[in-house]
């Protein structure tokens with residue numbers, strides 16, 4: 018006898034987890050399959066919810082709706098799971114040059130951004146850090162301690178008996194007109210949330226994914242530094258007494274091999290003294306993960322041509338922690354037939370150019 022469910026979710030990263038939570042909340046029966054791959058982006062991520070990102074210092078896509086939603090969601094999630102992994106923290110943005118300081122000053126004068134930024138702090142204001150071109154605080158930011166959050170989520174789904182720990186084998190999926198079957202599971206729908214591994218999914222590998230590997234270091238800094246999220250080209254954040262996570266790198270070529278590299282380590286080792294103003298730190302760890310980035314920097318949500326019960330909830334790139342609480346709610350409403358998909362995130366926009374049938 019098969020176990021009946023409304024929805025099978027493949028991948029218990031932050032996307033699959035947040036979607037499962039929303040569907041369970043709506044009273045649906047969910048079954049999750051995850052292979053616990055230790056290079057998943059969700060385990061390595063900085064977990065920063067940052068309203069202003071990128072070289073242009075612009076508001077990130079959908080951040081006006083996604084950030085307030087994410088903050089509320091993680092604050093209540095940690096209560097539900099009985100674990101501590103979320104806090105609101107400002108970002109201490111150390112300017113790396115006079116030109117960058119000018120850009121930030123420009124943003125401070127822009128009415129759409131001024132509320133996000135503190136007054137300019139002149140050089141030598143911040144203790145134990147290199148603020149030689151001054152600094153700003155970015156307000157309304159927050160931090161999810163990614164490894165702890167993922168551990169708590171896994172424990173929760175296991176306690177509900179809805180998480181199967183194994184690799185999903187696409188060749189064993191049976192697709193009917195209004196059902197799917199996988200091993201002992203029978204469900205109305207299946208949603209794929211495998212992160213960058215979507216490039217191996219025969220139903221969605223035609224989508225324009227651009228995976229990007231990122232590496233981070235665990236570092237010990239005697240005497241410690243500010244508790245804020247610190248950013249000067251790279252980020253640095255406290256995760257214990259004198260212990261920090263520092264990242265990250267971008268590699269769009271060697272993403273299939275997940276072993277940490279000497280090149281990434283050297284890049285981060287060179288950048289950290291620029292943040293600290295000295296080189297007194299000790300590396301105790303290096304980790305690598307792959308971001309499920311896409312060619313358009315928009316997620317890939319929806320069903321492929323010819324299938325009505327097969328979906329992708331993927332492609333959250335470098336912002337999975339920030340975007341998935343909002344989009345998991347949006348996507349569960351879409352799955353229940355209540356709303357259409359956000360047009361910019363709907364994978365249908367890629368069919369004409371990339372789908373070969």
Ligand SMILES: Cc1cc2nc3c(=O)[nH]c(=O)nc-3n(C[C@H](O)[C@H](O)[C@H](O)COP(=O)(O)OP(=O)(O)OC[C@H]3O[C@@H](n4cnc5c(N)ncnc54)[C@H](O)[C@@H]3O)c2cc1C
Nearest residue numbers: 028030031032052054059063065185212231336337338339
């Ligand atoms: C260095 C780095 C820093 C980052 N910093 C931030 C940040 O500050 N803020 C932010 O919002 N985001 C950040 N991100 C991005 C964020 O981590 C990703 O957007 C997010 O993890 C994507 O979530 P996901 O669930 O789609 O994919 P993943 O995290 O990759 O999870 C996919 C899951 O699916 C499983 N899986 C895959 N294939 C199969 C299969 N065949 N069978 C079973 N299970 C399978 C994997 O084991 C994994 O558990 C960062 C990422 C990196 C690498």
